[in-house]
Amino acid sequence: MNDETSQLGSALPSELRRANASALIYNGAGEYLLHLRDEIPGIWEPGSWSLLGGGREPGDRSLEDTIRRELREEAGLDVPDLVPFTVEEAKGSDGTSVPIQIFAGHWAGDPTALNLTEGVMLHWFRPEVLPRLRMAPTTRELVRRHAELLHAGHYGSAAPATVTGAVTTARRTPHPRDPSAPSSDGKAVLNVIGVHLYLENAHGEVLLGLRHPDSAYAGETWHFLAGHCEQESAVACLVREAREEAGLLIDPGDVEYVHAVHLVDAPGAQPRMQMVFRARRWTGTPEILEPDKCVSWSWWRPEALPEPLVPYTRAAIDGIRAGRLYTEMGWA
CATH class of the missing domain: 3.90.79.10 (Nucleoside Triphosphate Pyrophosphohydrolase)
Incomplete structure (x- = not known):
């Protein structure tokens, strides 16, 4: 609506x-x-x-x-x-x-x-x-x-509401910070979709990985287990990345959406929608399976997160702890 x-x-x-x-x-x-x-x-x-x-x-x-x-x-x-x-x-x-x-x-x-x-x-x-x-x-x-x-194999329907006359309503123009608003050349701006795993152990600690120094993104910085959506749903991407990066087996039915950070890293950069999902259950112990991307997995207390930490990772963890579903960064 x-x-x-x-x-x-x-x-x-x-x-x-x-x-x-x-x-x-x-x-x-x-x-x-x-x-x-x-x-x-x-x-x-x-x-x-x-x-x-x-x-x-x-x-x-x-x-x-x-x-x-x-x-x-x-x-x-x-x-x-x-x-x-x-x-x-x-x-x-x-x-x-x-x-x-x-x-x-x-x-x-x-x-x-x-x-x-x-x-x-x-x-x-x-x-x-x-x-x-x-x-x-x-x-x-x-x-x-x-x-x-x-x-139950069926559902009923109600008769459509009777409407007389026509309604004239003003359409909302794209919000200036809306990633779907046209760019200066009139073309739609596509957003990159990132998927991130928020995993808590029995002690309430969050799983983070230390990025390889030569990583194309956030070298020598702590970050969620994460990846980009390919020709797949966000949950399918999460399950695949967890298996490929850390050897963790996750049932899609145990996954729930908990936060999203919509950000622009720099003026004019491609916008990114960073979706964060929690796995309520999983099988396996985090392993280093892609050493060119991650050199260490560790569990951290949310109130004592490591440094350096990817800024939007911290923002997402803060948002999850506060019960918020959405954060914006870099748009102002």
Whole structure:
């Protein structure tokens, strides 16, 4: 649900406020696609995980047209089969109730390959992970209900909300710090996706590796076990890197998202989204399997981290300890 929803209460006559649609997208693994919103004061649910969607515009013949347009505009996403699932009530900025038509649809793609134009990222989550995420309780409950029906082999649907008239809403232009905003030459700026392992032992110590002095990045500096996404999901990348770099075996089902640092190392440098995942369980003892990258693995107390330490690694650990999901660095 995007900015248009929060604007309806104050910007439109009462008879035109019932024109919002969101998409509940799921895959064959029982995961749901959620959208991490910008941490910008004044927008709908800032810094929270939510569904993709928005307000009806004059060219939309129906709320299905609305949600299909929103998916294309926000993420370049086309979900062939979208069906009405239910109608939810949300609160507008003036406290009035705003009905939102929820559509459900199956999609099995890689969200990191999508061209996201609003918010921070898209990611798949299993329903049991949602209580650990910052999100509206109504969205969490919506996913839970759908997952239960899906598990039972069926789910019901509510009739679409009746909408009369058309809604005119102002589209949000890309935030100046949004990595999807065009560059000076008009081309979209692509972001590098890094994946990092946050591992705690039974003593609450965090696993860090000392980078090789000749490493292309952060030589002689402590850092997470990490790697870049290839043609794979972020969790698949994490599992692969843990095995290749340290001989650790991790079940994807034991992985949970805990933080992201969106950073620019220097003015004009390519932006990087550094995603951090926690493994609740693993098998093996950290080994030096790629000595050209890492020369030592050690466990450290979070309040007594080693020096030198990659700055965004420290920022991520601080964020995780504080319960935050997102940090920005280098954009100001």
